[in-house]
Amino acid sequence: MPAPTTPSAKAIYDKDRSFVFHSWSAQSSVDPLVITGADGVHVIDGDGNRLLDFSSQLVYTNIGHQHPKVVAAVAEQAHQLCTIAPAHANEARARAAELIIDIAPEGFRKVFFTNGGADAVEHAIRMARLTTGRYKTLSAFRGYHGATQQAINLTGDPRRWPSDYGSAGSVHFFAPFLYRSQFNAETDEQECERALAHLRSLIEFEGPAGFAAIILESIPGTAGIMPPPAGYLAGVRALCDEFGIVMILDEVMAGFGRTGKWLALEHFDAVPDLITFAKGVNSGYVPLGGVMISERIADEFATRAYPGGLTYSGHPLACAAAVATIETMHDEHVVDNAALIGETVLGPGLAELAERHPVIGDVRGLGVFWAIELVADRDTKEPLAPYGGSSPAMAAIASRAQRNGLLMFQNMNRFHLTPPCIVSAEETKQALAILDDALCAL
Structure with missing residues (x-):
């Protein structure tokens, strides 16, 4: 991901890399995204860009950021x-x-x-x-x-x-x-x-x-x-x-x-x-x-x-x-909204992407809890990244989506689409369009 360009964000980044020991990571290769704010379904990076948070961080901001x-x-x-x-x-x-x-x-x-x-x-x-x-x-x-x-x-x-x-x-x-x-x-x-x-x-x-x-x-x-x-x-x-x-x-x-x-x-x-x-x-x-x-x-x-x-x-x-x-x-009927978004927008939208992108081998989920499994070959189901690892192709998709304003939860050969339960239909459609573009990049 590109390094932050603003002086304040760069100072945060440098201080983090000097003193913070990151989980699940080889410390010399850690490249964290600087986040300076958040609201609703968005986070704001160090350069002021608003990103749709379809990771809900580690799948926990169910009520959204800064409610x-x-x-x-x-x-x-x-x-x-x-x-x-x-x-x-x-x-x-x-x-x-x-x-x-x-x-x-x-x-x-x-x-x-x-x-x-x-x-x-x-x-x-x-x-x-x-x-x-x-x-x-x-x-x-x-x-x-x-x-x-x-x-x-x-x-x-x-x-x-x-x-x-x-x-x-x-x-x-x-x-x-x-x-x-x-x-x-x-x-x-x-x-x-x-x-x-x-x-x-x-x-x-x-x-x-x-x-x-x-x-x-x-x-x-x-x-x-x-x-x-x-x-x-x-x-x-x-x-x-x-x-x-x-x-x-x-x-x-x-x-x-x-x-x-x-x-x-x-x-x-x-x-x-x-x-x-x-x-x-x-x-x-x-x-x-x-x-x-x-x-x-x-x-x-x-x-x-x-x-x-x-x-x-x-x-x-x-x-x-x-x-x-x-x-x-x-x-605020947040649980009902999660069900509705999953049934009418997110689930059908991911299924439609799967029809057009052969790299999507499987789509599964409920509510605002979905995964797409990416494969090199649909017939053999060969994963786009090895079990327990990642791949340049997965990194390229994630990077392009992030540049266009979408954060997703990535694990092995999967992207998880897990927005806050308050997400709107319009925000979900925007995320699906960004994901569509990122998959086209392959």
Whole structure:
């Protein structure tokens, strides 16, 4: 990407490169985009260019950037009570928990707050292990659950490899993904049936009595936005019931309106025992995550102390942002907008691009949570970038789109189109036109 040209932006860039250690990067090759402002679905770079943020950063600004009601709520809370320890009760934390339980499935009654998604996953696994007296876990290869030691071992994508010493009790399996089926399936029904049979066999061969939990993203996010086929999550629920395994659904990325429902699990027919969340709960304005806890699991700790906690659990500033985000999403029908945009503009628009651009091998998604998978050959499905890597072609598309005012979430051979849930039809059409142009550049 071009270096910033204004003196102030260049000073920010130089200071960043001198002192900031960036995640997931070789430090000598980091080339960050300077962002100096944002509003709604746009970010503003150091040269004053407005870019449509169809990445929602790391897929979390569900209510958009700088929403005045959320900004005001954080400021008001800061004036009233900036911080208080988790042992004390305060209005922001209590109200945030109440609003979160209101959108949870029936039978959920408690919220344990964390600082983000990875530690939410850590604590959900801990709760499952303490409840069952077991240790091992099951998780999908095409999945991501965070970068702490336990969460990265649960993760299935290549970011796990440098930190996986085979000591976390994590067992991985293939979840359904018809476009690149591991089961030689030709239909969604076959993919579902064969994926469940694969999971059952793995549990039986590994030893059912050893498993505390299975964790799945309701709809995998970073791994490719692959909505599971009808009946799959219900089948997983049945296996958990049969073998006494705690079922955890990870809604960190897919939750809070992203798929056109409050929680992505509402698209399917299964209720888990624990739900992890973060990101969209307050659009990332202040770090917050947590675990929604079913009555079954909560009862385990009614008279038994839960051995875990965090200094900033339920931080008042973060919880105030969550309260304002959730209440505003209700008042402004933000979840309905996400569903409408996905059904009428974004989904059909991406399908139309696929008809004209052979490089698009697959289009999939719900709400404002979509991915296009790019291939060198549609017949062989050869990816345009290798598994775990990128390619000059992918970089060229991303660079051209950014020059024309569009930021997308890029991973391997995919671009994810994940705008804020407040995005308008006109803004979506503008983004699709920029993407069309970028694909033509190939």
